[in-house]
Amino acid sequence: MIFRRKNKTFSDNELMQQIVLGDQSAFSELYNRYKGRMYYYFYRMLGNSADTANDFLQELFMKLIEKPENYNPAFPFSTWFYSVANNMCKNEYRKRGIRQEYQEAEALEPQIDYLSDSTIEHEQVIVKIFETLDSLAEEHRSAFLLRYREGFSIKEIAEILELPEGTVKSRLFYAKKMLAEKLEYLKDQIEF
Amino acid sequence: MNKNSEQLLSKALRNDRIGEPDKAIEDRLMYAFLLKNSSVKVRQNSFSSFAGWLFSGQHMGMKAGFVSVVLFFSLFNNQLAFDPGKVSASDSITSQRILVADSAHFIQLVDSLRVDSLN
Secondary structure (H helix, E strand, O other): OOOOOOOOOOOHHHHHHHHHOOOHHHHHHHHHHHHHHHHHHHHHHOOOOHHHHHHHHHHHHHHHHHOHHHOOOOOOHHHHHHHHHHHHHHHHHHHHOOOOOOOOHHHHHHHOOOOOHHHOOHHHHHHHHHHHHHOOOHHHHHHHHHHHOOOOOHHHHHHHHOOOHHHHHHHHHHHHHHHHHHOHHHOOOOOO | OOHHHHHHHHHHHHOOOOOOOOHHHHHHHHHHHHHHOOOOOOOOOOOHHHHHHHOOOOOHHHHHHHHHHHHHHHHOOHHHOOOOOEEEOOOOOEEEOOOOOOHHHOOOOOOOOOHHHOO
16 A cells, blocks of 8 residues: 555665664664674674673664764675674773784694594584684684674675785684684684 | 585584573663654654655556546536636527626626616
């Protein structure tokens, strides 16, 4: 019907245009699309804390409410949104003063806890992956999450992190190398 | 890195469950959104969507059909015909007279003296 709102699925960009005009249902739709993903990102990036992830999730969407016009429709929304989230994480790391320096592979050698095939469980894999990632600098962690959790391409990750594609590749390479050493059973499958 | 290990890592991470964000966040955000946009004119339940549709290029056939029907009935409805001063006489002779509201402008063609008074 012409008097009713169209019941169609809007793209993120279209929702953003409606949000700029003050459409609350568009904001609600966008929130529901991204809340889980952004919550996960903050949770894993900021020390696996639910409280911190909730605080950052709220702050991220508050930025969207306050200045929706900051978004440039010429670019994909998800890339821009993750870029804002990543900058928030960077600022938080600066605030905490726990930004880690690039760690050499040898430095972690004594901590490596190899898993044998017989003991592999899904939860263990996840725990070990994040133990390893937590020991890396946040730059490596963010690249890894964006690639393997969110499925972004190298080019998109480069845009989000505002880095050259080569740097993204080297960060992913390093993260995978660390993982392979940590999770011995992955070694056969990961090629360098 | 080969495909298997890419898939393995992706699968491991995508199956990772950490729970849901606090539901109160959504309420707070909706409230903040309302506050921020309280000055923005209300678009819900307004005719803006109808006006937008009316002046858009959508459903042109339907609009043209509707206009044709309206025009058709308008043209063939005598009640709406505007033809002032045309009075049809019973003998089919029509006399064209201009009807003016102001009687002072009415030109009396016949002598106002009564004919029978002359007799």
